[in-house]
Amino acid sequence: MKQHRLTIIADNQPTMLEQLLRVTRYRGFKVVSLSMQVSQQADSASLQLTVKSERSISLLLNQLLKLVDIKQVNEDLTIAESEPIVLQQSEPEQLLTEAMVTTNNIPAQA
Amino acid sequence: MTGAGLTLEVLKQQGVDTIFGYPGGAIMPLYDAIYDSEVKHYLCRQEQGAAFAALGYAKASGKVGVCMATSGPGVTNLITGLADATADSVPVVAITGQVATPLMGTDAFQEIDVLGLSLAVTKHAFQVTDVEELELTLQKAFQIAISGRPGAVLVDIPKDIQLAAVKMKSILLKPFALPEVEPDAIEQARKLLELSKKPMAYVGGGVSLGGAVTELRDFLKCTGIPSVSTLKGLGAAGTSDDYLGMIGMHGAKASNLAVQSCDLLIAIGARFDDRVTGKLSEFAPDAQVIHLDIDPAELSKLKLADVSVLGDFKQTIPALEMKLNIEDWRQHCSAMSQEFRYQYVSNSDNPLTTIDAPSMLNELSQKLPENTVVTTDVGQHQMWVAQHMRFNEPRNLLTSGALGTMGFGLPAAIGAQLSRKEDCVVTVTGDGSFMMNIQELGTIKRFALPVKILLMDNTKLGMVRQWQRLFFEQRFSETDLSDNPDFVKLASAFDIVGETISSPAEVSAGIQRMLNATGAYLLHVKINEDQSVWPLVPPNTANQSMLEE
Numbered sequence: 001m002k003q004h005r006l007t008i009i010a011d012n013q014p015t016m017l018e019q020l021l022r023v024t025r026y027r028g029f030k031v032v033s034l035s036m037q038v039s040q041q042a043d044s045a046s047l048q049l050t051v052k053s054e055r056s057i058s059l060l061l062n063q064l065l066k067l068v069d070i071k072q073v074n075e076d077l078t079i080a081e082s083e084p085i086v087l088q089q090s091e092p093e094q095l096l097t098e099a100m101v102t103t104n105n106i107p108a109q110a
Numbered sequence: 111m112t113g114a115g116l117t118l119e120v121l122k123q124q125g126v127d128t129i130f131g132y133p134g135g136a137i138m139p140l141y142d143a144i145y146d147s148e149v150k151h152y153l154c155r156q157e158q159g160a161a162f163a164a165l166g167y168a169k170a171s172g173k174v175g176v177c178m179a180t181s182g183p184g185v186t187n188l189i190t191g192l193a194d195a196t197a198d199s200v201p202v203v204a205i206t207g208q209v210a211t212p213l214m215g216t217d218a219f220q221e222i223d224v225l226g227l228s229l230a231v232t233k234h235a236f237q238v239t240d241v242e243e244l245e246l247t248l249q250k251a252f253q254i255a256i257s258g259r260p261g262a263v264l265v266d267i268p269k270d271i272q273l274a275a276v277k278m279k280s281i282l283l284k285p286f287a288l289p290e291v292e293p294d295a296i297e298q299a300r301k302l303l304e305l306s307k308k309p310m311a312y313v314g315g316g317v318s319l320g321g322a323v324t325e326l327r328d329f330l331k332c333t334g335i336p337s338v339s340t341l342k343g344l345g346a347a348g349t350s351d352d353y354l355g356m357i358g359m360h361g362a363k364a365s366n367l368a369v370q371s372c373d374l375l376i377a378i379g380a381r382f383d384d385r386v387t388g389k390l391s392e393f394a395p396d397a398q399v400i401h402l403d404i405d406p407a408e409l410s411k412l413k414l415a416d417v418s419v420l421g422d423f424k425q426t427i428p429a430l431e432m433k434l435n436i437e438d439w440r441q442h443c444s445a446m447s448q449e450f451r452y453q454y455v456s457n458s459d460n461p462l463t464t465i466d467a468p469s470m471l472n473e474l475s476q477k478l479p480e481n482t483v484v485t486t487d488v489g490q491h492q493m494w495v496a497q498h499m500r501f502n503e504p505r506n507l508l509t510s511g512a513l514g515t516m517g518f519g520l521p522a523a524i525g526a527q528l529s530r531k532e533d534c535v536v537t538v539t540g541d542g543s544f545m546m547n548i549q550e551l552g553t554i555k556r557f558a559l560p561v562k563i564l565l566m567d568n569t570k571l572g573m574v575r576q577w578q579r580l581f582f583e584q585r586f587s588e589t590d591l592s593d594n595p596d597f598v599k600l601a602s603a604f605d606i607v608g609e610t611i612s613s614p615a616e617v618s619a620g621i622q623r624m625l626n627a628t629g630a631y632l633l634h635v636k637i638n639e640d641q642s643v644w645p646l647v648p649p650n651t652a653n654q655s656m657l658e659e
């Protein structure tokens with residue numbers, strides 16, 4: 001499992017923080033730490049978010065950048081926290097695959 | 111003017127002349143403004159119906175669909191439709207009423223946390239708390255809904271903001287610029303194409319959404335590359351011989367086999383959905399991948415692309431045109447396509463006593479007037495439509511792809527009919543799905559819409575039952591609908607003419623009567639409860655390992 005420290009610049013809209021945390025959770029990342037400073041005019045915010053996951057960080061970065069309120073996301077640092085939990089195969093792409101196909105027992109189109 | 115009046119002015123500025131909705135307390139000022147507005151409001155009979163009508167309107171026309179609902183239960187009813195629109199990348203703007211700002215956050219009557227509820231199923235959601243922000247917010251909503259990969263956007267407007275006085279500034283926002291195409295990516299993709307002996311185009315719904323159907327067809331023609339399609343991409347490749355059919359769980363055998371053996375997969379506006387790829391690690395195992403999309407988050411999301419081409423399909427697809435020398439592969443694909451073609455039994459010479467659903471849909475497909483819009487619900491009938499009907503244009507097939515929402519077909523047909531008044535609109539539905547938004551028969555009646563309804567009645571939740579038969583030891587838990595209502599009587603209560611047919615010999619004439627009808631028509635077709643959709647790739651299985659009849 002890897003940890004990633006992100007620096008985020010965002011519009012300080014009421015929906016911003018909620019969207020950020022929702023997408024982080026939904027895409028399979030856990031929040032390790034979060035801090036936020038609002039600009040003097042209160043219109044923009046800068047955040048430092050550290051997350052951990054078995055998934056590739058680019059998955060989260062791409063999804064965060066799609067959010068209307070998020071202006072910029074940079075990955076400052078990656079820390080290998082502990083040995084990755086290997087599901088079956090060890091390629092990162094496979095890890096994602098295995099995790100993503102577990103919903104497959106549902107009827108077609110269900 | 112008031113906030114409500116301004117809202118309608120912005121709609122007009124955005125070219126909106128049709129909205130679907132349902133009134134209630136918190137949105138009354140807006141409905142009061144609609145009372146003498148030029149914008150035509152169509153009352154649906156449940157907010158979910160309004161959302162799907164807006165979706166059908168948008169998908170069939172390429173314009174933005176607009177729906178409205180009141181606070182609380184009005185919004186919760188809209189949510190499924192907004193989720194469906196976002197999942198299938200359809201531009202929809204939803205405007206919802208909210209309790210007045212001083213009451214917000216007090217659990218007031220019909221108050222619900224709209225942002226909390228909608229952010230997860232929309233591209234974005236806004237709540238306007240200052241009337242001076244209203245115009246810009248509405249403009250932004252349209253801008254976001256149509257830019258890049260489209261989706262649903264919600265604007266929540268508290269009642270006091272609808273009533274507040276405001277001056278219009280006449281702001282007009284254009285769609286965001288699309289990302290620049292990287293010449294490097296094009297060059298790398300062209301190299302892979304040049305080297306490929308067995309290339310395959312995997313076409314998704316994005317091509318039509320990006321307005322690049324012509325570019326795609328030119329590319330396929332110029333290169334001679336065979337193509338397969340996802341459910342949402344049906345119609346994009348046209349009817350050329352090099353088009354092999356749908357891929358995936360219920361894909362054509364030739365399509366799935368060809369993809370499994372290609373050496374270069376060119377994914378265009380498609381996102382490697384699990385219903386398409388089967389077991390992902392074994393999907394197109396020998397292929398390098400070129401992935402073209404407008405949404406950077408889709409590139410390499412599930413399958414690592416060797417070359418990712420981000421940008422407007424109208425630029426990226428033509429940039430890959432070249433002559434290729436792949437005659438052997440083309441012949442191989444076309445021979446497979448011939449060999450595995452479905453053998454239709456003409457309903458008039460069918461020796462069986464029950465109607466063969468695929469053959470009926472094939473006949474319907476051939477008899478439809480040009481530019482007919484077909485909408486479907488979800489289940490076996492949907493897959494049969496995808497397999498056995500031919501579409502010349504993606505906008506002529508409206509179906510709930512990513513979310514697979516039963517209840518989509520009827521309201522989507524209403525929206526489609528209102529966006530394309532001259533065109534024939536047929537909804538193909540199942541007895542389970544039809545009942546999910548049956549109240550919309552009231553909308554058809556009120557506006558005298560000539561929507562044709564082909565109801566395939568197997569007295570079962572057919573698709574779920576098929577899975578119970580195959581994977582749950584025939585334990586048919588809660589999938590029986592043999593006490594269905596009398597559908598023809600039900601339609602007639604809404605002044606809709608209808609008939610029931612049950613034997614193969616009645617099919618041709620039944621279809622003809624339905625298509626000849628000037629008004630709405632219900633063709634209630636009784637089919638065998640045990641007919642299954644074939645082929646079927648079991649979940650988490652490689653696509654070549656399909657089950658067949």
Ligand SMILES: Cc1ncc(C[n+]2csc(CCOP(=O)(O)OP(=O)(O)O)c2C)c(N)n1
Binds near residue numbers: 107515516517541566
């Ligand atoms: C809103 C919703 N609920 C449940 C499902 C799960 N589901 C998928 S197909 C299906 C059966 C559909 O039955 P019917 O409309 O009669 O179509 P058939 O499969 O018989 O053609 C069900 C329940 C769904 N897709 N959507």
